[in-house]
Amino acid sequence: MNKDTEIDMKEVELNELDPEKQPMTGDGQAAGGEKNGSVKLKVPEDEVTFTGLSKEELMKVAGTPGWVRTRWVLLVLFWLGWVGMLAGAIVIIVRAPRCKPIPTMNWWNDGPLYQISDLEAFSEGLKGVEAKLDEINKLKVKGLVLGPLHTVQEDQPNTLNLQQIDPTQGNQDALVAVLEKAHKKGISVVLDLTPNYRGASPWFTPGDVGDVMDKVKAAAEHWLDLGVDGIKVSDLTVATNSLDWSKLREAVQGNRTDNTKSRALMGVVEGVSPAEVSQLINTTGVDLVLSDLLSSKKEGKGRIMAMDTLHSQQRSLGWGLGAAQQDQLSKQAATPALIRLYQLLLFTMPGTPVFTYGDEIGLQAVGAESPKMVWDIEEKPAEGEAVNETAEAQREERVAVRTWFKSLSDLRGKERSLLHGDYYPLSSSTSSLSFLRVWDQSERFITAVNWGATAETLQFKLALTGSTEGLELPERAKVKLSTDKDQEVDSMVDLDKITLAPGQAVLLQFPYAG
Template sequence: MKDAMAHWLKFGVFGIQVSGVESFTDSTLLSDWKNVTSQYSGDDDARVLIAATSEITPQRIFSLLNMTEGADLLTSQYLLGLDVDSPERKSGDEIARMIKNYISAAGNRSLSWSVGGPQVGHMASLVGERLLRLYHVLLFTLPGTPFVDYGDEIGLEDLPKLPGQPASFNMTRMQWNNQHNFGFSESSQNADSASNVTVQSQDGDKTSVLALFRALSDLRGKERSLLHGEFVSLGSDQPDVCAYLRRWDQNERFLVLLNFGDTESAVSLTPPKAADLLTEAAVVLSTDPQRGEGQLSLRQLKLGASEGLLLRFPYVA
């Protein structure tokens, strides 16, 4: 295992992810492997070791933290929280409850979030095209580290699953362009095909999944409230809507509204304290490409079906 890790680290990969850590019986393995990644780390060039588990309950996930302390992060499928072979629709209330429970159980420990991966499949195949953009907004605005799989940034879906096959057998190769084999390699295993789910087709399209992904990634990297901010859950009179606030010191506040329903919702928010919200906020981005920019009244908010909306407003002493 150490030789395999060193092989890829020499190629310049920035990290190694190890799955199934809940089945490990030797607690020293991850520490040994962390020593390997550390050998290839520099001051501005860190190499990370990620531990991944298929556990979905906070208690089981956090019980692994002592065993996985040699790793830089522990990631799970907690947000999925359902049988992927018979998915059930989750409401905004349920998602909000799951998030609050997880943050509460974590305490001061590092958080990470993901929906999809080699063991379960790509995000678009799990949550559907209707909710894909909304889940991207969710992952990039929660406290902690967001994890996405290759192709999630363009809405890549998996091949149809055959009975008895693991998800990893059905994961589609990355689709860069519409050339032979989608520009992934010179292999002839994939036929030539036209697709709008490629980097090339979405690059420059302001309404694409890729454009939304890039905007969220850019905000996440430079806004302190999104990077370090406190998570404040907001009550809503609509069960399909999950709403929360991110705030840090005297920096701009970010308000996140996610409509998991398939119909439009008129939302009335209930902040913990009246001072938590102003009367209006500016639109930063929306999963609906048709929504314009400008200020919105927080007393008369309307969310489209499956819309994720990110708003900002200034700190007021």
């Protein structure tokens, strides 16, 4: 077979398709006369590559009237858009509600104070206080009030030594250890220097006040140099009438600057009116006044009137039930329900709540002696161990009261309306009261309590005054905390009226509506 024949045979093989590759239209040739399987490619003779305009060409085009007009239009649109956005931002800023400036706060305004008058009953003296600081810190207290710790014989001014710690309470090194550990946890420490704390009169006799005040001033300087954050004295009315009161003030409050932590001068008054408390705050320069007004004013109307008089001075006002006498709250709140009620009231009133050790678990005082603090209340009976049902019920109640206390302390520290908000009375009766706490654009809170023996219906009503202009109550509010089983947490209640069972309290919450 010659070469030409071989080429023809190969061409025939290439043109023959497998049966499955035959066209569906038949076995004829494809349109256009091409053979099946053949691909025709058209290769341009001269391939043109676009390289863009040169600089000279661009400048020539850019100078044309059409492009000049286009650029000006785009430039004008850009600046109009920019000016429009700027004007819109200005309008938003101007029309937006202005935030109210936060008032100047000191550490004694930031949370509750916790009094430990009998350190031995609390936990074996100063060393015990140091050991229990972790537990105290869980309560989110901002200050400890310790003592009095100094040595003195009852009604004997010549035995007074305000710079010597009673050996039954500890020693100076132990106090320094308490200060160091407390400061690491953000807790300040106030030392009670009430001179004649075991006697009939805190300042001995009227003739002794001048000499005793000099000793208190010297002791204040000594303990403040050691790291104490404040000084407390009782019977503030007598102390401030002394000609040497200004010297004590200077010793405690001197050298204050914006960059230093303020040291507190704290005083206690008993049996005085709200107006007299207000005058003491205004005229004596004392930082914090703790009164017994909540104890002495037994009716809701009296308590509301006291708050009406003093709420504007809340950053210098301390509230307690029994705290002025260094008694446990349970001495006047005889039932677990009332203990919870007064804890809620103290944490939401305008001012600093002051508690005595054991108040967080409802510790009961028996007789005149300081009650022994109860620890390890979280320990449940071991499995299989015989259970004293009465003791177990008491343990569980203490755990529940402490949980309630901690939730209130935590809430007060977070919510501006409760921390330093404005106060507005809503209602009061012989055995009940309610009030509103408001701060600027923050959540609002209503406290309602009924410490009476019968159920009571409270009707909330804002007095029409200049201070309440623009302030309105909504139709409904959410239950934030409650001791009343009929007022479940997170449920919604109508604010036209609310009924509380005997000895019950509720904290209601509603949002700011701008």
